[in-house]
Amino acid sequence: MVYCGKPSRGCQMCRTRRIKCDETKPTCNQCQKSRRQCPGYKDDFDLVFRNETKATERRARRSSKNKRGSNNNTQIGSVNRSDASRKFSIVSNSSSNHAEIMYSTTGMDLAKIESDGNDSSSSDALGLQVAFTSPIEQQAPCYFMSNFVIIPQSGQIRGSFDWVLPLIKTEASDSALSLSFQAVAMASLANKPNARGSNLMHLAIENYAKALKVVNLALQNPVQQKADQTLASILLLGFFETITQEKASITAWGSHIDGAVQIVKMRGKKQLRTKVGVALFQSVRGQMLVNCLSSSKTPMLGADWWCADSQKDEGAAFVNRLNLQVAELRGDLNRILMTHPRSPETTELVTEIMHRALELEQEYQRWEETQTKQTVAWVDNIPGGDITKADVCPGRVDLYPDVFACSAWNFSRVSRIFIAAIVIRCAAWTCYPVDYRTTPEYAQMSRMGQEMICDIIASIPFMFGWHLDAEGRLKPGDPMSGNDATDVKALGGVYAIWPLLSVSCSDFTTDSQRLWIKGRLKFISEVMGLNQAKVVSTLQLRLPSMIVRRDNMSYAPPNVTNSVRPSGKPAIMPTLPPSISALNFQQREAMKREMWERERKAAMEKVREEQQQRQQHLGRSVLETSSGNVGGGGGGLSGIGAMNGNGLDSNVMFQYQQSKYGLGLSGNGVGNGNGMQKTGEMGLKISNEQGKKYAWLEGLGWWETTV
Template sequence: MVNTGKPSQGCGTCRARRIKCDERKPTCFRCQKSKRECTGYRNQLFLRRLGSGKGDIINWSQLPSAGNMDLYQSDWSNSITNVTYRSVSPPETIILAPPTYGISTSIEEEALCHFINSFVLLPCKGNSRSYMDFIIPAMKAEKSLISPGTSLNTAVMAVAMAAFGNRRRYQLVLAKAARQYAKALKQVNEALLDPELALEDQTLATVLILGVFEAFTGTNTLLNGWSSHAEGAAMLVKMRAQRKLLSPLGRVLHIMARSQLIVNCFVSSTPPPLGVGWWMQLGTKDGLPCQVARLNLETATLHAKANDVLAEAAMNPSNTDSIIEVQTMAQDLETKFRDWELSQTPEWSFSSVAWVDEVDVSRLEHSPSFPGRLDEYKDISIATAWCIMRSNRIMLGAGIVRANAWLHPDEDYRITPEYASTARISKNLIEDIIAAVPIFLGNFPEAFTRNRTPEIEKDALGGKSSLALFIMWPLFIVTISDHTTEDQRKWALGRLKLIAEEVGIRQASLFTQLTIRVPSMFIYKDRVAKEEGNAMAKVKCLKMALAKSKGIGKDAEHVLAGILGCK
């Protein structure tokens, strides 16, 4: 083969621009200075292999075209749940193949390096949790559950190529990602037929990674696919509970499944299967993280219960007692959340570190920060826990107002003390979420970043695209709350669009299409149910939401129905 010379160790952005990279970690200064995204560095292992002249030439013409992709139908429905699989539609702007920058590397290597650099989080000092770090052994050529040929290896390559293809808009890479996805599904289905393999860490890890794939690649079906994988992971965790001991990885996977489950409960208006206590036995027992996880599960459980009770209840003493019970439980949970806030240790506290002056309204959607304060946290897991808690607490407040509106149908619920209290709390929670968003999307002001000490800079939270995954749900809750100002809503929608278009996580795109308002839409449905029955209430509420969410498809309609409890 032709000698390609010494391979560049610069970041992908500098190599694409054909300029010298300063190779600063985690992101190069040239990219920061020019306000470009630093796409990271290639793995040293295959750089050494390429430098030795053993690189492979890829024949791009042999890759399948998206037009020839089949629609995949999995028999997953016979084992755990129903999902329809499809080809991955590329963005409007298409590049047929990535540039080689004068060097030949395999698409798998490029994609995997981009994915690990952008989306895998490794533990660091303090209270940090990792995210998908179990795929790292693949880069080190170690024998592991992600060795070549395993279902997890196939799923990781599918996600890596989907992330790479979405970010670079490479049609052929997206087509190959879809093929890898279909292969991983086939391998999972085969594993589920084996009583031993079904309980292995590899199988659960694969299902969780396939859920990540759905977040990256889905169109309007993505939340259905993501929810199905979340439900499948929950059922696998239940099956695995037969084991007396969990491996360290198994415990991490169970916690990851629990985190997905909490969001899925709100998306589908269903309670956590097996109950709160069962899920809490899987995680760590350490104070604050354990407490907030339990509160989030209890909130999801109460949300589902409120939807069931309020939807079916006619005005009679028995039902009134049930609604009062729901409202009391919600108020008790709110008190527990406040107590949790007051019990914070210095490590779990956050601080305001900058102030953003007024932004031109015409540019608000594209502004990296909303006018007001910016908050900093000591660790990304702490920031994530706070923001997820806040979003669930906003939904809890909606439940309190909803129950009170049912109990006092002749009053305007917006002038009640319960509404005033909930509005005040929710507005503060919304401001807190907004103040935290820049650290997830790497948008801290340059002056603040420049003045940081080397030690703090080393552990900075920005620069990882995976952080966008963690803030999507809180941003979505901001967009649907009745207590959000129109400027705040416009800005939050802009951040979701950025996550979809620039980070390449298309689940965020669907969130921007769903025009929902809570608690007002819940209250509308409950009042129609009293007069015309639950079935008609579901029809009318969904019709109203669809009229506001213009241009969405049937699959998005299914998602709307789930969130509003209209299934």
């Protein structure tokens, strides 16, 4: 392949104008200064990979024409194997001295090409290009493992689908786990933008149907129904629904999760004795939580049972228990208001649930104080003005240690939004028919909900791969790539669907935020290939107002004069954090940004002062050491070497903070590059300019000296 040079990462406008682009995101500063509309940047995939399909087709047609009338083309036969038939041919064009190997294959494995020395030498002389096409059966699993599986490394606790590899190694090709894995892998690859319309999705559905049949047979066996492989197969089938979900199958995912919960219940505490068993248990628990919160169901077996695994991460264990308690509380409230008549006893139960919700809110506030996040930027303008296509919503952009920490933050925020809905729902029920939006509970909980929504929106760019580069600038990343657990890949889209859905259905979300969220859900569906995001983006829900209306429609309104808050324990609101105040949304955001700017400037000033002090201290140490070794007269180095009139002609080692730095000096006053020791050491250079002498400290700059 011909190397065409390093591709430019600048915006299209700067490339057209042939000027240097600063690559600032989301819009180029060069375009802003010239008052031009920045068209944005190319995708990293397009920068690295060039579409050579049409050019290759032209070369192939040209070569086939030359083959009929010329003897310059060489044919290498064919290689036959028992598992597949493969054909190789070399087509050489004498005019361009260019040759290609065309390779077609069917079967599971790539054949090993064997050739003698003459063949290889002639191939090298012709500069052959070899293009091998792996079978789909190999491409799909590799794609799935690359984008959705994260194996915990040393020192890491959490992973994603990390139970797949140890289980599938020993499975037969027709087992439930193998069929489920092939189905979900093929479906994920088939939903890639450049693979849609192929026959791959049809193959995925066939494997899905076969896997369902085998899983149903396994569930009828008392031994197999408790096996790790059976539970793993059901989880993979549930993820298949996430990838391929349509409106007609919107409940299929929940059915798989309900089945997985039943199996976990039958497996009991014995499943926690192995590492794979614990990983499967935690996967089921996380998806069960989403299913219960979204459908107002109480978690089966209770929060204590689901917290039986001893997690090394105490923070994650604590917030998991809180999330389970919120799901229990939401289920209890739904059951009470749906089955109990309006009475003083019911009112007391509702008030008790409100107090439990407020206590959970205080627990979340205490947990949040122990966690870390970092606000790295504020975005004011959207390039092009179309917020549905913007990568970043106007406002804050936060970064987190990894995608799992960000997911834990967002799950807790969603739970706190549900707490706000629970409190508002209780207040609306107790004060009916008075408008619940006039109550202090609604005012404070709506402010808290708005705060959580802003935090979730500020985290989404990180989930999609945005990061700080070496120069501290915010840059987007490729959500479909990554090499370690800190890279997001398409897994970030999986973790982003639930918080984005919760925010889009909330009463506390603004219209512009809702438009941006729908755009992000569309991005997850079209680019990352998760159809569930497209389905949930069409839901027209507003919570908790719709549920409040349903609760009040079930009962005839009482006499307004008798409709007062019931006597008994009052609903005392907890002490809210400083970020949730009585100010309106715009005022709070402005104050938060001002505080962030002030903290950023203070941090930069502190770093600048420390750097200056370090430079001055190092400079004085260097100059004192140098002046102690420098002789008089001819400018020689006492006991070491000689110095001419312009500079030093030797290597001197001096000690500074127990680190040795090399003084690589030449006779003309310019530091000798060979005199530098190795990476991390500093070089001292002496220069005469305008009657003064300056010492150059590599990495620190020029300092005036009397040496």
